[in-house]
Structure formats: C-alpha cells, structure tokens
Amino acid sequence: MCRDDRGVVLGLYRSHPDRDLLEHALSLGVCGIDTAYNYGGFTSHQQLAHVASDLLGQLTLSTKVGFFPGRDQAGKAVHSLEPNQLREAVERSADQLGRPPDVVFLHNPERSLSELSERAGGDCMVAACAVLADAVATGSCGQWGISSWDPRPVVMAVDAATGDIKPDVLLLRAGLTVPAPILVASEELSRRVRIPPGHRWGMSPFGGSARDAVWSTANLDSFLAQGQQPTAKQAAFRLAYELPPVARVAVGTSKADHLAELVTATTLAVRETSIERYRQLIS
Template structure:
C-alpha cells in the first residue's frame, strides 16, 4: 500500500529519509502514485526501487529491465537513487546479463546506484562467478524470521560479488503487526537494562542478522514508525548474535 501524504510528512519529522518501492507494487502503479502523493516532498527522500516483475511474469531480459528503469524515471519525475534486480533467484542463468544492464543504466544516468534484491540468494551462488560488474548494494532478508542457511548465503553472495554495501528487508517477515512479535522477546540480544520494546529489540537483532547498514520495512502507522525510528539507536550484542548463529547452524546440520 502506498504511503499517504501525512505519513510521508511524519516520516521526515521522525528522521526517516529513504523510501523503498518496486515497479510491480500497487498493481504496477507505485511510482505514479508515489509521485502524485509526495509531490515536492519526493526530492527530500532517497528512493530505491526494483525491476524484474512485469504483468506477463518475472524476467531478467535486459531490454525489459532497461525499459522499466526508463519508465520508472519518467513516472517518478526524477532519477531513482538505487535500482535493484528484483528476486533474480527466479532466473540464475540470467543474472550476469541483467547485472550488466543495470550497470549500463547507472552509466547512462538512469539511476545513481544499482544492486540486487533477493529473498533467498542461495540459488544465485553458482551464478555469482559469471557476474563481471560489481553491484553497489545487495538487499537481503534480515532478522529473526530468516533461516540460518539463508543468512549464510547472503553473506557469501555479498562477498562473491564484491558488493559495496548490504541492506536488509522484511525484518518481521512482512508483518510487524502480527501478534507473534509481541511474544518474541528479542531483548535478550541487547545489553541488560536497555529500555527497548520487543519490536525495537527485534529491529536491533535484524541489523546484525546478517550485518546490514539499513533496513527496509513497511508500516502505515505513525506510532509504529516512531517506535522503529527510535529503535535504530539500539545495537545487538555481538556475542549473543554469534551464539544465535551457531544455534541456527547446529539446527541445520541435524
């Protein structure tokens, strides 16, 4: 669901200055809706988006990717800051050519940076050596809902491609309002005595599972946005993160 004008204004007040969307969101109207809703506010945000899904299905065909990036720029009325390949694990053999196309889009000034957004990078590991261009950023799932083998694959994939940065997404499995998150006590990841809520502690853990510099998540609630924005000051304890990862690996091996 596209953010409202009021929520965008509130986000800026809360110190949130980045928006993440995709070509296929909101029935392929996300960029037009965002531009119409944000108007002059859009220039105050860093905008990332994704290409790869089309009305006739998912494809990494270079010509379709470039056309989507060009359409994105036209609909936003500005150059997107970052464009990601959207879930290329659906077509690992097409990864190298698709990466070259997005690198070409960056060189042509159609975006300022490019990257890969993958729900599960494990299927892409075998194709990684065929990629000859270095992505600016890799976006992967992050947080307590991610399986251990996916966390390991995210770290391997980032290293294999020599990506300059790694971002996280979906730290609460796509639904931070699910009652389960009020029952998961992630505060064990923090130093004792810190006044973080369980959601804030879960966000802190997500920044370390795997290590990411930023996290994309969705909310339509100003109160929830405030809680999350205030939660970025908490940092998970490395010793607890390491212990948790070892437990995940042990569970995978059994």
C-alpha cells in the same frame, strides 16, 4: 537530518504512498523510500509522484525491476531478466517518478535463475546486470544493486558468470526469521560480489507482519545490553541490523507511531556474544 547510521527505509510493498506518513517520516529523519516497478499493481511510482512530487527531492528513492504485467502458471506477476524489458522498466520508472531513482535493484533474480542451468544463469545475470550498470552510466539511476529473497541461486549464477557482476548495493532478508541457509547465502553473495556491510540493506525484519503475536510476546532481552526496556518489536527490529550485518533496514508500515517506535529502536545496544551464539545455534 537523514540517518546515516542504522538507517530506516520506508517500504511500500503492502501500502500505498501516504503524504502524511511521508512528511512524518522526514520529520523523524527517515528519508529512504523503497518501492518497485510492480508494486501497487504496477502503479506505485505514479502514486508516489502524485501524492509527494514536491517531497521527492528530499527522499532517497530505491526501486526494483524484474516483474512485469501478466500472470505465470502460479498466478504471479511474470518475472524476466530479459535485457530489453529491464531497460525499458528502468527508463519508465524514472519517467513515472519524475526523476531518476537513487538506486535500482534487480528484483529477485532467483525467480528466473532457478529455471536455468548454472552456465545459462551466469550468462543471464551478466546480461541483466550490464543493463543496470549502463543505467547508472547514462544517468537513469544513481546506483544499482541486487535484491534477493533467496540468494542461493544468485550465488551459483555469480560463480558461473564469465563477466563482471559488481553491484553497488545488496538488499537481503534480515532478522530473526531468516533461516540459517539464507543467512549464510546472503553473506556468501556479499563476499562474491565484494559488498561490505555498509552497502548492504535488510528487508522483512518481522518475516511478514509486525502484528504477528510473537512480536508482542517474545522475550529478547538476552540479545540486548542491560538497562534498556524496549518492546519485543523494537528488539526484533534492532537485531535485523545484525542478521546479517546491514546498514539500513526497509520496513513497511502505514502507522506513524509504529515508524517512530522503530526509529527509536535503532539506538539500542546489543550483545554481540549473544548474537554470535544465536548464529551458532541456528546453524
């Protein structure tokens, strides 16, 4: 059965789709898969459809649009909020996957917004979000949302917008590695676009890699109710659902045992007073 409470989403940011891992994920109740138009060198959708076309009906698929082929001055993929490019990417995503995605996120809009004035950014966001809202209306995807690594420029654009910006879902950084200003901005964006915690997803719970030494040595017992004996990785993953409060957390892994370890972690009980104290300290 798919998990509705503190769900786990298997992210494909750094890994290629693996049939065995997908089958294992389903056996654990993990039915969410998160990818993006640009992942895997712009081939993640095709790879996913190739290795698991018969499983896609059992999976909740989320993807993102906003990065396009080419290189900017920093050597990174070109980012654009141009409506026609976004529309084409949404339509191509559905074609490549063989079915409409359940959710399409506007991918890191702050990359383009940071180069615009507040008013221009507001207009740009309204136009970009209208493309995704129209994609839902026409059946090209089930829902739409905003995925942001740094929501501060997005909050400014939403404040300056003269039209509606009403996403169904937000995807935000979550966990102990999120700096206080980003945490505050994430919750501010949620308020601005009226997204409750149940429609917020978290990402990057380990701040880049669960293999970092800190996740093997940190003592996080003070955040958890007594009588539990999780690993530091499990504790950190469970806390990602609280900082900020989210309903699902997307995490990348290529190891079946690691995924099982994280699924088990979702049942851990936390100390809310310790989490609130932590938030006060980092602020």
